[in-house]
Amino acid sequence: MNEDNARFCLLAGLILLYLLCGAAIFSALEHPFELRARRLWKQQLENFTQRYRVNLGALHTLLRQYEEANGVGIRVDTLRPRWDFSGAFYFVGTVVSTIGFGMTTPATIAGKIFLIFYGLIGCAATILFFNLFLERIITMLAYIMRWCHERRLRCAGVGLVSSREESSGEEDSLEGWKPSVYYVMLILGVASVVIACSASTLYSSMENWSYVDSLYFCFVAFSTIGFGDLVSSQRQQYESQEAYRLGNCLFILMGVCCIYSLFNVISIIIKQTLTWIVGKLVCSGRHRPCSCSRNGCRWLCCPCLQKRNPNRLRPPAHLRQKRLKRNTVQPMSSRCPAGRHLCRDGSVETVCDSETDAGAVAAGRRLSGEMISVNEFMVSNRVSLALLQKQLSETAHQGPRQSYGHQNGFSGGVGALAIMNNRLQETSVDR
Numbered sequence: 001m002n003e004d005n006a007r008f009c010l011l012a013g014l015i016l017l018y019l020l021c022g023a024a025i026f027s028a029l030e031h032p033f034e035l036r037a038r039r040l041w042k043q044q045l046e047n048f049t050q051r052y053r054v055n056l057g058a059l060h061t062l063l064r065q066y067e068e069a070n071g072v073g074i075r076v077d078t079l080r081p082r083w084d085f086s087g088a089f090y091f092v093g094t095v096v097s098t099i100g101f102g103m104t105t106p107a108t109i110a111g112k113i114f115l116i117f118y119g120l121i122g123c124a125a126t127i128l129f130f131n132l133f134l135e136r137i138i139t140m141l142a143y144i145m146r147w148c149h150e151r152r153l154r155c156a157g158v159g160l161v162s163s164r165e166e167s168s169g170e171e172d173s174l175e176g177w178k179p180s181v182y183y184v185m186l187i188l189g190v191a192s193v194v195i196a197c198s199a200s201t202l203y204s205s206m207e208n209w210s211y212v213d214s215l216y217f218c219f220v221a222f223s224t225i226g227f228g229d230l231v232s233s234q235r236q237q238y239e240s241q242e243a244y245r246l247g248n249c250l251f252i253l254m255g256v257c258c259i260y261s262l263f264n265v266i267s268i269i270i271k272q273t274l275t276w277i278v279g280k281l282v283c284s285g286r287h288r289p290c291s292c293s294r295n296g297c298r299w300l301c302c303p304c305l306q307k308r309n310p311n312r313l314r315p316p317a318h319l320r321q322k323r324l325k326r327n328t329v330q331p332m333s334s335r336c337p338a339g340r341h342l343c344r345d346g347s348v349e350t351v352c353d354s355e356t357d358a359g360a361v362a363a364g365r366r367l368s369g370e371m372i373s374v375n376e377f378m379v380s381n382r383v384s385l386a387l388l389q390k391q392l393s394e395t396a397h398q399g400p401r402q403s404y405g406h407q408n409g410f411s412g413g414v415g416a417l418a419i420m421n422n423r424l425q426e427t428s429v430d431r
Contacts, residue, residue: 006282007274014274072107080236086245090233093249096122097256099221102228134261138424141187145179181268181424188262195258196222199251203232204242222255223263268424 001009009160042404049056066074073082081087093105095115101227105113209217217230332352 003275003278003282004145006278007271010274010278011270018146025198078236079234087285090116092122093252094226095119096126097252098126098224099124099226099229099252099256100224100228101221102235103231130257130260134264136185137188137257137261141184142179142424145183167215178424181265182423185262185269188258192222192255192258192262195251195255199255202244202247202251205347206238207235209231218251218255219259221252222259224260226255 008032021233035304045059048054050058073079082091087104094100094101095118106115184364196215196218199218200211201216203209203217204211207230213230217232219225219228220227221232233245
């Protein structure tokens with residue numbers, strides 16, 4: 001079993017364990033209250049039938065009829081119409097956002113059939129919108145945090161290269177430095193808390209809910225759980241009704257976007273934790289003796305990690321500096337055969353067939369961060385100059401690094417994971 005499948009099975013097992021623990025806790029908290037409510041309801045029915053001399057079977061029939069009426073929006077208290085235009089718009093908003101409060105549901109066969117096709121397209125489009133929002137919020141946070149990082153380095157007196165020299169596009173502008181997923185999670189968490197607290201203040205004053213119930217509704221709505229026990233903007237009349245309904249829609253939209261982004265960032269941390277657990281389980285007792293006495297290099301000496309992730313392993317900074325001398329290019333003779341010229345780039349001196357080769361070698365050396373002898377590389381790996389030029393050209397143009405091994409969904413990521421891939425420090429390909 002490879003690392004991705006092991007991580008998937010571990011995640012499935014942990015989710016099952018999480019569900020079992022949650023079921024035990026909620027059962028212990030809520031089951032006694034349910035039993036008390038049943039006893040109280042039974043006692044109330046007996047008192048009512050004895051006081052008014054009502055047949056219990058007839059009363060049960062009336063209560064079942066009320067339950068059917070309740071399903072189409074009929075309540076004892078007067079509520080807003082369910083299927084006027086504003087009510088229908090509120091309903092389709094809960095459908096495409098996958099909240100689904102359950103207060104309003106279609107009762108006709110035509111409405112139920114239309115909902116299937118309408119929700120299929122609407123939910124897919126809304127998920128795409130959430131993913132694009134996630135992409136933009138991650139990019140915006142990365143730019144802001146990068147600017148703060150550069151400003152802090154300037155204040156410390158560290159010289160920085162201008163952004164024009166570093167890159168020309170969005171991906172290149174974030175390549176030199178990427179924000180940590182923990183800082184992004186903190187920012188999104190603070191934003192979600194601020195939105196939830198502000199919305200709870202509005203709901204507690206307009207809906208006459210307690211502040212805890214308002215916070216509970218915000219989480220249920222923003223996370224698209226949508227139980228339906230508490231639903232906002234359902235009464236027929238409010239003070240400043242239009243302003244309240246507009247604010248309600250804006251709070252739900254911002255809250256859903258922020259919570260969706262926060263959930264996906266937390267999933268990155270969960271993935272890192274699973275990778276660490278899998279590494280501990282697989283590599284336990286299989287470390288070979290390490291010749292380096294420095295801290296932080298033990299993971300480099302794990303044979304199973306080297307076998308499974310040869311492209312992901314990157315030595316720490318002190319090890320790279322220690323091994324830089326071995327990879328330094330040795331100066332070559334200044335004599336070049338006919339038709340060739342000498343290419344000099346800093347301390348690199350090699351023979352190139354054309355200006356394209358020279359640019360490719362320079363670009364490859366600049367992006368790799370280490371100086372490698374081209375001649376030694378070709379001899380040791382027995383590759384042709386054409387293959388080397390192709391690899392250097394793909395590196396210079398930021399071409400995709402394709403892996404020839406089998407990859408599952410965890411490797412590159414799909415959906416929101418793919419959007420955050422290589423945009424955060426912990427998801428960079430060079431880690």
